[in-house]
Amino acid sequence: SSSKIKVDLDSSNGVAIMQFQSPPVNSLSLDFLTEFAINLEKLELDRGCRGVIITSAQPKVFSAGLDILEMYQKSPEHYTEFWKAVQDMWLKLYGSTKVTIAAINGSSPAGGCLLAMCCDYRIMADNPRYSIGLNETQLGIVAPFWFKDTMLNVVGHRETEKGLQLGLLYSTSEALKVGLVDELVPEDKVLSTATETMTKWLAIPDHARQISKSMMRKPTIDKLLANREADIVNFVNFTTKDSIQKSLGMYMEMLKKRKS
Numbered sequence: 001s002s003s004k005i006k007v008d009l010d011s012s013n014g015v016a017i018m019q020f021q022s023p024p025v026n027s028l029s030l031d032f033l034t035e036f037a038i039n040l041e042k043l044e045l046d047r048g049c050r051g052v053i054i055t056s057a058q059p060k061v062f063s064a065g066l067d068i069l070e071m072y073q074k075s076p077e078h079y080t081e082f083w084k085a086v087q088d089m090w091l092k093l094y095g096s097t098k099v100t101i102a103a104i105n106g107s108s109p110a111g112g113c114l115l116a117m118c119c120d121y122r123i124m125a126d127n128p129r130y131s132i133g134l135n136e137t138q139l140g141i142v143a144p145f146w147f148k149d150t151m152l153n154v155v156g157h158r159e160t161e162k163g164l165q166l167g168l169l170y171s172t173s174e175a176l177k178v179g180l181v182d183e184l185v186p187e188d189k190v191l192s193t194a195t196e197t198m199t200k201w202l203a204i205p206d207h208a209r210q211i212s213k214s215m216m217r218k219p220t221i222d223k224l225l226a227n228r229e230a231d232i233v234n235f236v237n238f239t240t241k242d243s244i245q246k247s248l249g250m251y252m253e254m255l256k257k258r259k260s
């Protein structure tokens, strides 16, 4: 299968750019997640890499989130494997020792928002057509506790409570206002701003920054590690429910109809 993620490591500055190139919308399929984990693991072990910028090679979309087809009319075994891969993506990115920056050059719903929230810094294209947020409830599904924890750690309790219940997709200016993204820049400046920001973060000694990052994130990571199996069982039980399958089916239909 062709590569869904392109990785360029600049050996002169230790910065890797990871570009999502899985048309049409960089949905997080099992194949995508597996490739993501392998690439990130490689960079994590590479002492020549100090920072990672994630961005999209697709127009208009950063990532559409989890691939709904992986959660629709499949076997419990498939859901188990898929969910392990989603957990693994989060554990690797949220727990990365590298400086991670999201260059959000398009819409970023649900799992796409999660990817961005895992990074140390978020720069988004200032385009009124783009939105970002954990919109799960709008699909009739529930963001798991570690999605919630990740958002809580970025925007705080009150905003997470509102955002999660309403399944809010924030406009770029709203996202900036609540702190879901750190900066808005013109679309053609997203990547260059990410690179400039990376330089600032890399000016800090790695070990001191890494210990500080770990101090902030370890309790959240440990919580999933201690509950991984139960979280999988919960996902499989939830996803195999008729009512949930029906909601997902209707949502897919809505996406298709909306097009024409």
Ligand code: CO8
Binding pocket: 024, 025, 027, 060, 061, 063, 064, 065, 066, 067, 068, 069, 107, 109, 110, 111, 112, 135, 136, 139, 141, 142, 143, 144, 235, 238, 239, 252, 255, 256, 259
């Ligand atoms: N999964 C699978 N297919 C998708 C997804 C997706 N997440 N998103 C879009 N597609 C498909 C569309 O159906 C469409 O297919 P087709 O060409 O066959 O009709 C194609 O991709 C292109 O989509 P659009 O025409 O909609 O493209 P646009 O550029 O107009 O819009 C958007 C791009 C904004 C990304 C839009 O597609 C969108 O809003 N997608 C849905 C995003 C979404 O709601 N994702 C939520 C996924 S759930 C999740 O990530 C977390 C789940 C947590 C676990 C829950 C426990 C049960």
